[in-house]
Amino acid sequence: MIKILDIAMKITFEIYYHTRWGESLFLSGDIDELGANEDNRAVMMDYQGDGLWKYTMELPASAKKFHYEYLVKSGEGIRREWGSPHSFSPGRNAGEYRLVDRWRDVPADLPFYSSAFIQGIFFRQHADSVVETIEPGTLTVKVDASQLRPDERLVMVGDCPELGDWDVLKAPLLNDSAFPEWQITLDGRQLKFPFEYKFVIVRTHQREVVAWETGENRICREKPQNPSEAVVVSGLRFNGSESQWRGAGTAIPVFSLRTDYGFGIGEFIDLKYLVDWALRTGQSFIQLLPVNDTTMSGTWQDSYPYNANSTFALHPQYLRLSEVGYLNDEVEQARFDALREELNRLPDVDYERVNRAKMEYLRFLFEEQGEATLSSDGFKAFFRDNSFWLRPYAAFCSLRDRFGTADFSCWEEHSFYDESAIADYCAVWSPWYKSVALYYYIQYHLHVQLSEVKEYAHRAGVVLKGDIPIGISRTSVDAWVNPQLFHMDSQAGAPPDDFSIEGQNWGFPTYNWEVMARDGYAWWKARLRKMSEYFDAYRIDHILGFFRIWEIPFNAVHGLLGRFNPALPFSPEELQGYGFRFDASWQTVPYIREDFLDEIFGAYTGEVKERFLVHKGDGRWDLNVLVDTQRKIVGYFSGASDDMSILIRDGLMRLIDDVLFLEDPDRPGYYHPRISAQHTHVYHSLDEDQKSCFNRLYDDFYYHRHNVFWKDEALRKLPALISSTDMLVCGEDLGMIPHCVPEVMERLQILSLEIQRMPKESWREFGDTWAYPYRSVCTTSTHDMSGIRAWWEEDRARTQRFFNEILGEQGEAPSFCEPWICEKIVELNLFSPSMLAILPLQDWLSIDGRLRRENPQEERINIPAHSRHYWRYRMHLSIEQLLEEGVFNTRLRELIERSGR
Numbered sequence: 001m002i003k004i005l006d007i008a009m010k011i012t013f014e015i016y017y018h019t020r021w022g023e024s025l026f027l028s029g030d031i032d033e034l035g036a037n038e039d040n041r042a043v044m045m046d047y048q049g050d051g052l053w054k055y056t057m058e059l060p061a062s063a064k065k066f067h068y069e070y071l072v073k074s075g076e077g078i079r080r081e082w083g084s085p086h087s088f089s090p091g092r093n094a095g096e097y098r099l100v101d102r103w104r105d106v107p108a109d110l111p112f113y114s115s116a117f118i119q120g121i122f123f124r125q126h127a128d129s130v131v132e133t134i135e136p137g138t139l140t141v142k143v144d145a146s147q148l149r150p151d152e153r154l155v156m157v158g159d160c161p162e163l164g165d166w167d168v169l170k171a172p173l174l175n176d177s178a179f180p181e182w183q184i185t186l187d188g189r190q191l192k193f194p195f196e197y198k199f200v201i202v203r204t205h206q207r208e209v210v211a212w213e214t215g216e217n218r219i220c221r222e223k224p225q226n227p228s229e230a231v232v233v234s235g236l237r238f239n240g241s242e243s244q245w246r247g248a249g250t251a252i253p254v255f256s257l258r259t260d261y262g263f264g265i266g267e268f269i270d271l272k273y274l275v276d277w278a279l280r281t282g283q284s285f286i287q288l289l290p291v292n293d294t295t296m297s298g299t300w301q302d303s304y305p306y307n308a309n310s311t312f313a314l315h316p317q318y319l320r321l322s323e324v325g326y327l328n329d330e331v332e333q334a335r336f337d338a339l340r341e342e343l344n345r346l347p348d349v350d351y352e353r354v355n356r357a358k359m360e361y362l363r364f365l366f367e368e369q370g371e372a373t374l375s376s377d378g379f380k381a382f383f384r385d386n387s388f389w390l391r392p393y394a395a396f397c398s399l400r401d402r403f404g405t406a407d408f409s410c411w412e413e414h415s416f417y418d419e420s421a422i423a424d425y426c427a428v429w430s431p432w433y434k435s436v437a438l439y440y441y442i443q444y445h446l447h448v449q450l451s452e453v454k455e456y457a458h459r460a461g462v463v464l465k466g467d468i469p470i471g472i473s474r475t476s477v478d479a480w481v482n483p484q485l486f487h488m489d490s491q492a493g494a495p496p497d498d499f500s501i502e503g504q505n506w507g508f509p510t511y512n513w514e515v516m517a518r519d520g521y522a523w524w525k526a527r528l529r530k531m532s533e534y535f536d537a538y539r540i541d542h543i544l545g546f547f548r549i550w551e552i553p554f555n556a557v558h559g560l561l562g563r564f565n566p567a568l569p570f571s572p573e574e575l576q577g578y579g580f581r582f583d584a585s586w587q588t589v590p591y592i593r594e595d596f597l598d599e600i601f602g603a604y605t606g607e608v609k610e611r612f613l614v615h616k617g618d619g620r621w622d623l624n625v626l627v628d629t630q631r632k633i634v635g636y637f638s639g640a641s642d643d644m645s646i647l648i649r650d651g652l653m654r655l656i657d658d659v660l661f662l663e664d665p666d667r668p669g670y671y672h673p674r675i676s677a678q679h680t681h682v683y684h685s686l687d688e689d690q691k692s693c694f695n696r697l698y699d700d701f702y703y704h705r706h707n708v709f710w711k712d713e714a715l716r717k718l719p720a721l722i723s724s725t726d727m728l729v730c731g732e733d734l735g736m737i738p739h740c741v742p743e744v745m746e747r748l749q750i751l752s753l754e755i756q757r758m759p760k761e762s763w764r765e766f767g768d769t770w771a772y773p774y775r776s777v778c779t780t781s782t783h784d785m786s787g788i789r790a791w792w793e794e795d796r797a798r799t800q801r802f803f804n805e806i807l808g809e810q811g812e813a814p815s816f817c818e819p820w821i822c823e824k825i826v827e828l829n830l831f832s833p834s835m836l837a838i839l840p841l842q843d844w845l846s847i848d849g850r851l852r853r854e855n856p857q858e859e860r861i862n863i864p865a866h867s868r869h870y871w872r873y874r875m876h877l878s879i880e881q882l883l884e885e886g887v888f889n890t891r892l893r894e895l896i897e898r899s900g901r
Contacts, residue, residue, distance in 0.1 A: 008058040015070060015101045015624065018051045022074045023318070025053045029068030033057050037279055039078060054538060065089040069858040070103060082106045082723075083113070086234065094136035097414040103797040110749040111835065112245070113148040116536040116728035118180055120463040121247065121284050124150050127383070130177045131185065138226045139188045139220070143199060145238035146180035148573050150461070154182045156237070158197030158219075162190050168200055169207055180232075187230070193223040199238055244774055247500070248830065248901045249285025249465070249838040253783065253861065254318055255306065255349055256841075258875040261320070264343025264354045264732045266756075266874070268449045269320040271464070272456050273879040281458045281889050282896040287455070287465040287539065288836050289783060291315055291450075291508040295355070297396070297473060301349045303871040306469045306541065309396065309406060311440075311527045314446040317355050318364065324445050335442050336361050342361035347858075349872040351415070358535060366438050374437060379444050386443075388526070389477070394439035395422045396477040397434055401819065406475040429546045430709025441499055450534045465730070466535035468528070470542040470549075471508030471842070478523075484515050485523055491552040493559040494542070495675045497735050500865040503550070503559020503675065507867070510551050510565065513717065521717065532725040536718075541776075543731035543750070546717050547710040547741060553665070555629035560657045560675060564712060568705055569670035569695065576783050580693040587660040591682035594619040600651040608648055623655065626861040658682055660694070662847060673698045698889075711740035718748055730777050730836075735759055746775070754778040754834060756806075757791065765798070766806050769832040778834040778841045780825060784864045787842045789856035790819035822846035823895075837901065841875065848888050851877065 017025055028035050028042035034057075035041030045053040067085040071078050080105040089100060107113060114123075126700045134140055145154050149601075157164050157171035164171035171833040174182035181201075196217040199532040201210040222231045253272075257266025259273055274286055292308035293315045321340075327333040339357055343350060373379055383390065397412055409415050414425070426436045457464050458655040471492050472478045479486055486509040516523065531538060540546075563569075575582040592613065601608045613621040627633045630653050657679045661671040677683050677698065686694065722729045730751040731736075733741055737760060745752055754776045759767035772778055781787050792799050793816065803813035805822055814821065826847055829837045842859040845852045853876050855858055861873045 004620065009063065009095055009097065009098045009309065010058050010062050011090075011099065012054060013045070013068075013099050013101065014233055015053050015061075015103060016051045017053055017060065017070070017072070017103050018302070019072065020153065021072075023072050024074070026073055027055050027068060027069040028071055029066055031063075033059065033064045034066075034068055042073075045699045049058070059090070061090075061217075063090055065077040070101070073620060075458060076434070077178055083552060085092075088232070089133060089134050091133040091230060092227075094134065094230040096226070096230070096758075097134070098229060098231045099227075099231045100222050100231065102454050106329075106516035106749070107146070107237065109145070111728055111751065113144075113180060114463075114536065114728035115726045116285075116419070116463045117146065117352070117724070119458055120536045121245075122146075122148065122150060122179075123458055123460070123461060124179050125175055125404075126899065128175045128177045128178060131175055131183055132265070134185065134230045134232065136230050137224050138185050138230050139190050139191065139222065139224065140183060140185045140230070140232045140234075141220075141236065142181055142183045142232070143174070143236035143238060144181050144203070144241070145199065145356040147240075148180075148201055152201050152210055153198050155207070156184050156197055157200055158195050160192055162193070163197055168209055169807075170200060171200070174199075188224040189227075191223075193413050194219050194221040196220075201238075201240070201749075202365050214241055215239050216493045216818050222573060222597075244833075244835070246834070246895045246899075246901045247836055248899075249283050249287055249463075250274070250781065250841050250844060251287040251783070251835060251838050252292055252841045252875075253289040253442070253871070253873070254307075255303075255871070256861070256873050256875055258344075258878045260344075260878055260880055262344045263321065263340045263358060264346055265317055265319045265349050265351075266319045268417060268446070268453050269323060270879065271453045273883065275453075275457045275460050275462045277879060277883055277889070278462050280893070282893040282901070283834060284461060285463050285465055285537070285838055290467045290469050290541075290754040291318060291395075296400075296473070298352070298355070300870050300872075302355075303493060303870060304869070304873075306471065307473045307508075308469065309400075309473060310389065310478060311472060312386075312392045312530050313443055313477075314450065315359060316442050316446065317351075318359065318450075319362070319442065319446055320449060321365075323449060324362070325369055327361070327364055328368055329364075332364065347876065348874055351870070357792055362608055363438065364443055364526070365443050367714075370437060370441050371544040373441055373444065379440075382447055383440065386447075389530070390440060390443060391426050392417070392422060392437075392481050393443070393477045394436040395425055396480060397439045398425075398435040399434065400433070408475075408480045410502070416484075423600060437702075441886060447533075454534055454536075459705075459873050462533065462535045463728075465539065465728075466531055467539045468531060470540070470545040471506050474509050478789060482523060485512055486510065487551075490565075490879045491554060491556070492545070493550045493552050495550050495559060495562065495564055495736050500559070501564060502865075503552075504864055505552050505557060505559050505562075505867065510549050511545075513713075516714070518797070521720055524721050526662070526723060526867065528725050528727070532727050535727060537730065538726035540729065540731045540750075542735075543733050543745070544737070544741065547714045547744070548706070555631045556656075557630035557634055558653060558657055561630070561659075561662065562675065562900045563662050563664070563672040564706070566709070567664075568709060569664040569667060569672050570701070571670055575671070575697060578693050579689075580699040583670075583689060584661070584663070587682060588663055589659065590623060590655050591660075591680065592621040592623070592655050592657045593681065593685075594621070595680050597621075600654060602647065604648055608651070612648075612652060618643075625654070627652050628893050629655075649733060666750065675702075676826055686832075701742070703738070707738055707740045710738055712746055714740070714744045716743070718750075722748060722750070746773075749775060751835060752776045753782075755782065755830065756780070757785075766802060769828045772832045774833050774835055776834040777838055778829045778832050779837070780829055780839050783861040787840060787856060787859045788822050788846050790860065793856070817846070819849045819852070820845050823844075827895070830896060830901060844892065848885075848891075851882075851885065851888055864873075 026046045045055040048054055068088050069081055083104055155171040156175045157166055157168055174184045176182055180818040197218055198213045198217055200251050222233050224231050225338040229298050254266045259270045259789040290305045291314055293310055293313040294302045294308050296302050343354055393603040401410050403411050425432055488509045489506055490510050492508040493506050493509045496503045548564040550562045551565040556812055574583050597605045612624055612627050614624050616622055627636055633652050637645055659674050660677050660682045662674055664670045731745055732753050754772045756769055800813045803809050863869050
């Protein structure tokens with residue numbers, strides 16, 4: 001027998017990196033020779049001096065493609081490169097390879113490395129073939145250039161014939177198969193080393209020059225040392241002053257979409273029509289609200305899209321039933337067809353009827369075709385990749401339906417999640433299997449339809465932008481399966497703002513970040529990775545929650561009794577250091593005095609004293625045990641609708657809010673100043689000197705004390721989370737913004753949110769659109785606000801100031817926001833420096849008097865002050881109609897193009 005020798009190949013890694021004292025450079029990779037991706041097995045490189053590190057290894061000639069990365073190890077831990085690992089594919093004949101790399105730091109134009117651009121806006125539909133191997137004697141150069149449009153290419157031009165002798169028309173094109181990395185392989189035998197060169201961006205046709213690299217010429221000295229050696233130079237980045245890309249988009253919830261084929265609600269497939277409209281009008285982004293399943297009670301109250309029963313599952317209401325299949329029973333099919341047409345004619349979403357009908361249809365369809373679907377290869381692959389969340393979710397839905405409640409504390413033996421018990425519950429021999437498998441079936445079809453839409457959008461160069469809620473429901477799969485990740489005895493919300501003077505109480509449990517950190521935030525990363533299957537960009541709802549959350553005691557209803565967590569509460573000694581005379585006996589409990597009870601309760605004061613208060617003497621009162629918390633008050637008056645009961649209820653709630661300090665529940669004896677305490681009776685009882693002292697400590701607490709502390713908190717969490725996917729990251733940074741927030745967002749290159757009527761500068765009444773940062777998303781309004789037209793009518797004096805000062809118009813402002821005014825407001829946003837101008841569909845339509853809705857109040861999606869708002873807004877015209885509006889669409893496209901977007 002003849003033994004075939006597997007001749008070894010030699011690979012040398014070279015990298016220039018100037019370490020600090022105590023640091024060393026290591027190589028880690030997915031092959032045994034580089035430690036099999038285990039940090040403790042990474043190999044140390046040899047320092048050659050002048051910042052050069054080397055490492056040489058041998059591999060069998062049969063070795064295949066492998067991945068590797070550089071690590072800096074020190075006593076402080078490990079520092080890694082940015083981005084995906086390097087990759088290397090050995091050639092067929094070369095015996096030696098020299099890989100000359102650059103350390104990869106976060107690029108200054110990070111957003112353009114996101115899938116929003118790489119797979120969406122700049123997606124190259126006709127990319128070059130993949131370069132399979134590297135031959136001996138060659139020089140391969142790899143350079144990152146992320147901002148090239150689909151009709152642009154990169155050429156390498158230099159001072160030798162092989163590079164065109166500085167003639168762009170003769171210079172070789174680089175391969176774009178690994179965009180945004182470009183690659184070229186040159187015959188080292190034909191090159192004269194060293195040589196000078198630059199990269200140039202050209203338009204594909206006729207090589208029209210778009211941009212030369214800036215700065216000095218590059219010099220290449222990496223010559224193959226012998227005929228069998230191949231050299232690969234990678235990690236270069238295009239040095240350019242490319243024009244800053246700016247785009248436009250539309251924001252609308254999926255449920256609000258209207259097409260001729262809908263079932264009374266928007267569906268994922270409807271997004272294809274919206275993509276067509278975006279393409280026709282020159283838009284590149286479609287921004288949606290959360291699309292997760294919110295089914296809890298089966299009532300309209302489930303319409304709140306930020307209260308999901310699962311952070312992974314999609315909402316069944318978004319399925320296009322006809323795409324799933326038709327019923328064998330023609331009579332039943334005809335009944336559903338008629339119901340579909342009836343519901344689709346409604347001006348608003350009838351959440352209950354729509355979802356009941358869809359679930360009834362899906363149950364019928366599952367009986368007919370469920371077994372075949374669950375046996376398909378497509379479903380098996382989906383289940384394999386998603387079983388970690390899909391099985392608990394399906395069991396949750398089955399148990400919710402079985403017990404008639406999503407409150408898992410009522411589920412008898414399944415009140416607490418037990419993985420083995422749920423595995424038995426979901427087993428094919430279980431009597432509950434069919435009720436579980438129904439939800440496998442539904443989620444699979446939702447996945448298929450939304451994935452299809454994403455691919456459709458990619459082909460059009462349009463990006464789908466999702467929304468990731470800051471909170472989770474306390475009756476959700478997530479809370480059931482992983483209760484240790486949440487503080488179930490507290491509630492998340494927001495301090496008082498323009499949306500709600502009493503603050504907002506969302507009811508969600510807050511995150512236990514300490515526990516989440518133990519496994520590297522695995523739950524968050526899995527959540528984001530699932531989202532990246534369908535979206536290329538996402539909005540972090542209430543990004544402040546990663547710095548600190550507004551945590552409200554479970555027995556409170558208003559957001560005024562909340563506190564920041566984490567925070568640095570004051571000790572009594574610190575409060576005294578501000579000159580404040582702190583007294584917990586009356587400053588941390590409801591301040592109830594005789595002299596203002598009439599002001600609150602009027603004619604009912606006597607009855608309130610008799611039924612709900614306890615006299616303490618000297619004009620002081622306490623609440624009795626029936627109503628000594630806001631939650632008790634709400635329970636006591638539940639169902640009451642008469643004016644007297646409502647007035648007394650609201651008055652008692654105000655009494656509980658009337659405190660100056662809140663004691664920290666985790667650190668007894670430490671205190672938080674109550675938010676907006678200056679509006680309380682207890683504050684007004686202070687003398688002027690004490691008010692001044694309180695104001696000083698209050699301002700320090702809310703605007704200075706926590707800046708470094710909260711910055712460190714955010715930088716512990718956000719980098720790991722946003723780097724877990726390649727989606728474009730945008731943050732909703734409205735409200736009470738600490739100084740550290742824009743600093744962290746700038747550092748991590750997270751796009752901010754800019755709204756003209758909610759300026760970031762406290763001294764401005766209206767934002768300056770011309771001064772918006774480039775890395776931002778600007779908009780005219782959000783789903784939590786009234787649109788342009790309704791806002792115009794809310795405050796006449798403010799509207800007049802906007803008309804004169806911002807729009808530069810003379811005279812009296814019109815009573816209604818006429819189309820020409822709407823267009824000027826839209827233009828202010830389009831012409832801003834913001835990378836993205838994403839406007840609500842209602843505000844795009846506002847510029848056309850024929851198309852916009854007659855009553856602007858009907859365009860409102862949500863009112864944040866109403867915790868049980870019915871989310872049911874629908875377009876008043878179909879997307880098919882919108883596509884046919886040639887005059888409007890042409891006008892809109894011209895407006896967007898004229899703004900440079």
